[in-house]
Amino acid sequence: MNTPPLDLLKAIRDHLATATTERAAAIMTESVDVADRHWEAFDAAVTPLVDALAEAEERGMLAGLEALLATLAQAAEAR
Helix, strand or coil: CCCCHHHHHHHHHHHHHHHHHHHHHHHHCCCHHHHHHHHHHHHHHHHHHHHHHHHHHHCCHHHHHHHHHHHHHHHHHHC
16 A cells, blocks of 8 residues: 555544544443444454554654654753
8 A cells, every 4th residue: 555644644633533532432421232333343453553543654754753742842941
């Protein structure tokens, strides 16, 4: 897969948001049936999230993001 970089980052963000929302909803509900539906939605979001993260890692994007964030943190500390 050769997803454009910004699309790949958007996919990571979107799948992560869905997974965390569904996880929180599953934990907070008192109904087993409702919790099961939220866990199924969580599972459905995690697989494409991991796929997108793997693609980003293979392309060196995660290391690039880490370096960028480190540079931004250093600049913020220097202020």
